Amino acid sequence: MNEKQHAIVIAGGGSTYTAGIVMMLLENRDRLPLRKLKLYDNDAARQEVIAKAIAIELQEKAPEVEFEYTTDPQVAFTDVDFCFAHIRSGGYKMRELDEKIPLKHHVVGQETCGPGGIAYGMRSIGDIIELIDYMEQYSPECWMLNYSNPASIVAEACRQLRPDSKILNICDMPVGTQRRMSQIIGLSPKDLEVRYFGMNHFGWWTSVKDKAGHEYLPQIRDYVAEHGYLTQIEVDIQHMDASWQATHKKAQDLLAVDPHRLPNTYLKYYLYPDYVVEHSDPNYTRANEVEDGREKRVFSAARKIIDAKTSKVGEFAIDSHASFIVDLACAIAYNTHERMLMIVENNGAIANIDPDIMVEVPCIVGNNGPEPLTQGKIPLFQRGMIMEQAMVEKLVVQAWVNHSYQSLWQALTLSKTVPSAEVAKAVLDDLIAANQEYWPELKHDEHEVHLMSDVQPVE
């Protein structure tokens, strides 16, 4: 049992993940003792439903933990050791548009990949910087464990705009896929020690060993070649959704492109964009699936607890896979030197790509943060893909900083998901119209040249 009692603020208190994470925190109090828990959100009404139910849970299960929820940044960020950040800038309303606008142009419509991810990035950068500034103003020693998306663009923005801030960017996707790998080979996820290189939602495993050093990659590869990452055992309900099943199955075709490395599932948006578009319903996307599924489940569970005035109705499920967030907090708090995949500045971790790219690699995490483990040189194919995607993300940050239309058009044009500069422009113009409330107003280049297709023919 660790001694120090911690105070945590969850930014994005009204998130569909908050209840599961709070339940997980309660379950892990022997590892990470809690004295105070706060929820912070900029949508008071959404947060209140989750918060009132959590208050009942805490009253019954851990009355000694002080609890409050607020929309006031000073209240939220004063006297906290950790901020767990999972905000969704623009909410599901904007996620739906991020997905549907590109699809209208026959381009991938996805939360974090392609034009949808770029649009979401343009909304998230300012909001995350604002959270960091609140944290530094009110609790300068606090660490932010950020898993708000699009994590890769957010991480690049933080690298450029807040290089010295105590923000750790992390994603649960490798954790989720490694859990599937462990099912395939009959081990537990904690038994695995992996090597991995790439960027967030964009990488490859090069080794999956047990602690004794036995290599399982060939065995997992044979399985993925036949089934993708679809496994028989389902531990989380959301991955029973048809779209997640399809994503896990499609890993088979990702592996075919390079059978020597195990792919991250989201590479499907870059390697098979035409297939993805063909198999998308432009009128019913993942945002709608989540609104009709996870969001409804979580909010009706909260309302049931509130109506019953007791948590005994047992409606909230522990988000057990999210315990990697506790692993990370413990690594910082107790210098555990846990090995975890983190999003960090490259600086030679991948030998043959630029040092100033935010990469996802295994790191040893202690009380000063993550220390990346070197992954050596990577093959031409992956190097090309990573360099291209990294420049897309740098162009997005450049567009946000300089309010530049041209940079953002270049970002969309360079994205492997977009077939031409002309399509990129059409998608961008629709995204600008939809994001007026959220994006900086983009200025046009003083030397702007118009596309031939934009010029009206003279009668």
Ligand SMILES: NC(=O)c1ccc[n+]([C@@H]2O[C@H](COP(=O)([O-])OP(=O)(O)OC[C@H]3O[C@@H](n4cnc5c(N)ncnc54)[C@H](O)[C@@H]3O)[C@@H](O)[C@H]2O)c1
């Ligand atoms: N990196 C990962 O591995 C991972 C995994 C799952 C979810 N996520 C991310 O977690 C986030 C939450 O996802 P969700 O589906 O629960 O979304 P959600 O919309 O249910 O929750 C997000 C909450 O953030 C709030 N919010 C938005 N902007 C804010 C701001 N500026 N300040 C404070 N609060 C703000 C919203 O009001 C909402 O209550 C998303 O960014 C999602 O992409 C990341």
Ligand SMILES: O=P(O)(O)OC[C@H]1O[C@H](O[C@H]2[C@H](O)[C@@H](O)[C@@H](O)O[C@@H]2CO)[C@H](O)[C@@H](O)[C@@H]1O
């Ligand atoms: O479409 P959604 O909202 O269901 O999920 C989008 C998120 O997908 C990834 O997280 C998965 C993860 O891959 C899986 O293993 C499990 O842990 O559930 C997570 C949530 O679905 C991705 O990493 C996130 O960044 C996305 O937001």
Ligand SMILES: [Mn+2]
């Ligand atoms: Mn992720």
